[in-house]
Amino acid sequence: MGTGPFDIDTSGIEFFYHPRSIAIVGASTKSAKPGGRPVMALRKRGYAGKVYPINPSYEEVEGYKCYPSLLDVPGDVDMAIISLPAESVLDVLQQCAAKDVKVVVIFSAGFSEVGAEGRELQERVRELARANNIRILGPNCLGLINSANSVIASFAFIADLEPVTPGTVAFVSQSGAFGAMMYAQATEAGVGFSSFTSVGNEAEAEFSDFVGYLLDTPETQVIGGYLEGAKDGDKLRSVAEKALRMQKPILILKVGRTGAGARAASSHTGSLAGDDQIYDAFFRQMGIVRIEALGDLTAFAILHRSGREYRGRRVAILGGSGGQGVLLADRCERLGLSVPEITGATREKLEQYLPDFASARNPIDLTAQGGRDTSTWGKCLRALVDDPGIDVVLAQAFFREEVGMRVAEELVEICQSTGKPVVLMTHLRDDSEFVSRCIALVENAGIPILSDGLQAAEAVAKLCWYHEKARQVGDGESLPARILPGEGVDALIHSPDRLSEFQCKRILRCYGIPVTSEGLATSEEMAVEQARKLGYPVALKIQSGEILHKTEAGGISLDLGADDDVRAAYREVLANSKRFSPDAAVQGVLVQEMLKDGVEVIIGTTRDPVFGHVIMFGLGGIFVEALRDVSFRIAPVTRRDAEEMIREIKGYRVLQGMRGKPPADVDVIVDAILRVSQLVTDYADEIEELDINPLVVFSEGAKAVDALVTRRRE
C-alpha cells in the first residue's frame, strides 16, 4: 500500500483500468439497468478479458455464462462491480476478499451521503478493503471507462457512446452525472477521453490516487477533473507537483459555495481565508488550470494536442471582420495576453498585401475585399508567423468553394514551417462535404480548430499560463531555501501560557524575521532603563497573552520622549489593562523603539482543514479590512510563490512608491514570507494561526511591529 502519509497511493489502481477479468455482481439482462449496461457494453465493444455476470436468477447474460455467486466463478477475478443495494455490499466484499479480487467498483448508493448510519457502513467498507488489500471505487459512483481496452465498468449513458480516438484526456470526477456530461460534450467536440472515472464517495481510493495513477499512463496527456473538495490537500499537492514535472496539465472545474464568512477565526488571516480563495491560490501555486465551464476543457485539449509550446503572450489576430477582431483583441487583453501593434518589416509587408483601407495594425482586418483574395490571407499569415515579435497567431478563415482547398493547403504548409502555435477559427457547423474536407485536411495536420474565437482566446491564455508555470519547474528559483532558526523556538512554542507579543516576536527573530528593538520591563525604572538603551522616543505596550486587542484595552502608549513620560505611561498602561481585563496575567510592559514611516503590510497564516497552513499577504490596516485585498498560498512556499503573492494584490502599486515616496523593499517582504512559511511548516502541529500585523516596510529593510501566534487548541 502507500509509502507515506503524503504519497500518492497508486498500488493496485492499475487493475481498475486493466483488469483481466470482470465480475458484475447484480448483473441484469436489461441493458438500461445499472447491472445490465456494463455487461452489454463490454460485449458490444469487445472487451478482451473474461466477463462473469453474477445473479442467481439467470443462466446467461448477453451471451456470458451467469453465476449464482462470486464464489462460484471458476477463474480469478481482477475486478468486481457491485450493483446491489447498500445492505448487501459488505457480504459481497467478504466474498471479494475470499476470491482475492484486486479492485471493486461499487455503484450502490446509501452510504455517507445519507447520514450517520450510511457513514458507518462506508467506514466498514473502507476497513474491510484496507484489511484485504482491495482498492475501492465508490460507493455511490457511476464507475469507470477505459477507452483503449474497452473496460466499461460504468452504468452512465456514455457507456454507449463511440469513443473518439486517440483519447488523450483522462477525466476524474466527484460528480458522476456532471462528469458524464463533460465526457459527452467533449466527444461531440471531437476530443477523445482516454478514461472516465467517477469517484463517488471515495470510501477508500480517492480523487488524487486515480489522478496519480493516470499521470503514469502514456496515453494520458491531459487530466480533467471535477472537484467539490479534496479529501487530502497534501496528496493533491503531490499529484499536482508530479503532473507539472511531467508537463501533463491538470484542468479542474472546482465548485463549492462556502463563502469567506463561513470560517470562524480569531485572526485576520483566518477570517479572510475563504475556501474558494484557498483553492484558487492552490491551483495557481501548483500549475493547475482552473476551468469554469464544460467547453474550457475541450478547447484547451484541442490546442494542447497540437504539441506546440506557447512561449509568449503576444498574439496576432488575423480575421475577416474588423468588429470581431476588435472584440477578440479586447478579450485577449483582458485575459492578460497582449495584442501588440505590428511594426517594422512585418508592417511593411502587410501594407503591401492589403487594400488601402484595410487595417494593417493588429487585429489585422482583411476587409471583404482582402478576404476574397486567398493569396492575401496566406501572405499575411506567413508574415505574422515570421515576425519575432509575435508568439501566437489566431487566424480566422472560411472555406469557400472556389478557393477553400488552397486556403487549407497553404495554412498547413505555413504551420509546418514554424514551431509557433497557430489557431484556426472557423465555423465547424457547415455541413457541406467540401468544407468538411478542408477542415479534415487542417485537422489531420495537427492544427487546432475552434469555432468560437472568445473560447480560443481563453484557451490560449490558459496555455500561456500553463507553459510559463511548467517552464519554472526545476529552475533554482522555485526551491524554498532552508532557513536555520536560532535557538529557543522550541521552548517558546511550548510555553504553557498564551504567547505574548514579546514572545511571538522572539520566535520571529529566531527565524531571522526583523522585529522592532525592544525590551520587557516589569517596573517603572526598568522601563526607563530600556527606553534609554533604545533611545527616545519609545512606545509602551502591555504584554499579556490574554489581552489580544491592546489598543482597545488602553494598553498602548506611543511616542514617549522622556524618562518621566515613560514612568507615567507605564503606570497608565498597567492601570488601563487592569480595568479592561482584571484577571489577565500580565508579563510586563514592552518598551519598543518608535519607527519612522513606512508601508504597513500584513503577513499571516491560518490552518485549512484540507491544505494545512495557508499563508496570506496584504497591505495593512484598511486595505485588508475594507477591501480584502489579500493573496494566499499554501505553505511551504517558494521564492517565486512569495513574489507572486506580493504582485498579485491590487494595491501592489503602493509598494512601488507613490506620491513621491521611494519604493518599498519588496525583497525583504519576500524573505519574511519564506521565513514565516518555514516556521509554520517546522511547527505545523503546534501553530494554529500567526499574524504579523503590521510589518512596517522601508525603502530598505522592514520590521515587525506586532505579532500574534496562536497555538492549536488555544
Added chain:
Amino acid sequence: MGTGPFDIDTSGIEFFYHPRSIAIVGASTKSAKPGGRPVMALRKRGYAGKVYPINPSYEEVEGYKCYPSLLDVPGDVDMAIISLPAESVLDVLQQCAAKDVKVVVIFSAGFSEVGAEGRELQERVRELARANNIRILGPNCLGLINSANSVIASFAFIADLEPVTPGTVAFVSQSGAFGAMMYAQATEAGVGFSSFTSVGNEAEAEFSDFVGYLLDTPETQVIGGYLEGAKDGDKLRSVAEKALRMQKPILILKVGRTGAGARAASSHTGSLAGDDQIYDAFFRQMGIVRIEALGDLTAFAILHRSGREYRGRRVAILGGSGGQGVLLADRCERLGLSVPEITGATREKLEQYLPDFASARNPIDLTAQGGRDTSTWGKCLRALVDDPGIDVVLAQAFFREEVGMRVAEELVEICQSTGKPVVLMTHLRDDSEFVSRCIALVENAGIPILSDGLQAAEAVAKLCWYHEKARQVGDGESLPARILPGEGVDALIHSPDRLSEFQCKRILRCYGIPVTSEGLATSEEMAVEQARKLGYPVALKIQSGEILHKTEAGGISLDLGADDDVRAAYREVLANSKRFSPDAAVQGVLVQEMLKDGVEVIIGTTRDPVFGHVIMFGLGGIFVEALRDVSFRIAPVTRRDAEEMIREIKGYRVLQGMRGKPPADVDVIVDAILRVSQLVTDYADEIEELDINPLVVFSEGAKAVDALVTRRRE
C-alpha cells in the same frame, strides 16, 4: 429634420424600412455581387413594392426592367441603393435629389475609413443629403433588412437566410460583418430579427437615429447593437431614456481598446476616466444591458419574449445532476443572484417527494432515481413555483421516450398557472423526432428553453437587472432635484485668472456644498484676525491659481495653535511659494479651520468628448491613486445614480464604519454629488474639470477641504 441638438432625428427614417419602391444603382445580374444580391433577394422573398435595377448594360435583372440611369425611372423612388465606386456616389446623389428620393443606402467603400480625401468626400455626401432632405445609411455599410416586409437592401450573406418569425429583435451595428454573424447565429438559435441595419460610416443618419426610430415600431421588442463608439453621447442618452420608458431593452456589445492612460488630463478625475469605464457607467446608468458575446443577445431575447417579469433575484435550481446544480448555483451567486436554502412548507414538501439521499436544499438534486420518476419532477417544480421566497426557477429536464411528453405537458400546465419566470434547460441538439415534439410543445407555450445552464444564469441576471432599472423609471427618486445656486457664481466662473482654491470653494458654497470655514488674508495681522475668528487651531494655505500643488510648493502649514505660530507660518508659506514659483500671482493666504478626523472622499468631474461631463466618486488618497477604486456616471445624475456610485466602489465598507468608527454620512455625499452634477450641467460650456479632494465626511455632515475648478481652454 431634427427638432434640436439633443433630439433623436427620426424624420424620414421610416422610408428605410418601408419604401414603396427601391432603385438599385449599379445593379448586377450576378447574385453574389453587392449590386446583384439585393435584387435577387427582393425577387425571391417577394418584396411587394416596385424594384428598379439601374445599369446601362442590362435590359433586365431578375425579371425586373433595368434602366440606364435613375433619372430614367418612370415612377417615384423612395429608396436608392448605391453599389458603385466611391467616385460616382456624389453624381448619383445629385440624381437622387432631382428624383426626390427619400433615403439612400450607400454600400460603397472609400470614404472616411481611407483618410483625409475620403473624409472630405464623405462630408460632401453629408452636406448634399442635408441640403436635400435625404437620409443616408452608410457609406461603407452592408445595408439593411426589414424582415416583415422583405425589404432586403443588403449584400450581406444573411440576405439569403430564411427569417425566423416572429422577429422581435432589431439589430443595429457599426460593424457590418460582425452584425451579420450575430444575425446568423441568432437565426440558428431560433431568435427572429425584425430588422438588421449596418450603419457603416454614419455620414448622415447615425446609430442612435436608427435605434430611436426602431423603438417606435411595434414589432421591435428588443434592440441589439454592436458599438465601437457613439458619435453623439447626448443622442444616445435620449434614445436610451426613451427605450427604458418604453420597457424595450437595449443590449449592446461594446468594443474599444483605449485604455485608461490614453486621456491627457491634469485632474485625478480626468486621469482615471478611461473610455471603457465611461461607457460602462453610461450603460449602467441608462439601463442598457452590456453583452460580451454573440450568445448573450439570443439568450436574453429567448427569456424576454416569454413576457414574464423578473421581480426578484431569488433563484431555485431544479436539476438532475448535483454537480451541475452546484456549478450553476456558484455562477448565479457570482452574478449577484441568490440561491437561498429552501425552508418551511416548501422544504417539507420537497423532502416528502424526494428519495432519502436527495438534496432538498437548493439546488434541488433529484439524483438518478428521483429524475426517473416524472411525477417527482413536476411536484418539485410546482412546490418551487408556489414558494413566495422564490422569484425564478431554473429547471433542468430531459425528454425520455417513455415519459417525456408527460413532463412537457406538466411543465406547460405549471407555467401557465403562475406569473413567475421558469426557464427550462435541456439539450436541444437531440435530433429525435420525439424530443423535437416535446420541445415544440414547451416552446409554443412561451416557455424559454436554453441548452446551456450558465448562459441561462447570465440571462436571468441580466433580466433581473434590467427589470429593476425599468421599474425605477417614473418613480420620484429617479428625478434629479433642482438646486438654486446662491449668487455670485457667474462672476466667479468668468473671472479672468485661474481660479484659486478660495474661489473654487466659494463656487461650491453657492451650490450648497459644505466647505471649511475660512478667510483670505493678505497680511500677517489679517491672518491672525481670521484665525481668532475661526478659533484655533487653523491651517494656512497659499492661494494662487498658478500653484496647483500647494504641498509641493511648501505652501501649506497645518495645526497652528497661537497668534505667533500664524505669523511665522504666514511668512514661511509666502517665502516658500515665492521660491517655488517666483512669477506666480498670489492672491493671499487662506486661513482655514482644522477639521476633526473623518473619511476622505473625492468627487470630481471631467469632460468626455462623447458624453460631456462625467462625474467620479472614490475614497480619497491612496484608494484612488493605488487602487483606482472609483465609480463614474454621466451628468446630470439622479439621486439613485449618486447612491449607486457610492455603493459601487470596493471600499464602500470604509464608509459603513470600520474599526469601531461610526458610519460616514452617506446622505451628505449623495447630496454633494447631486450639487456637483448640477454645477457642471449649469456651466457645461465653462467648466473643463472639477476636483473636490478631499471632501471630509463625518458621521454627520461633511466639508470640502480643497477644491479645484479648471475652465475650458485653461
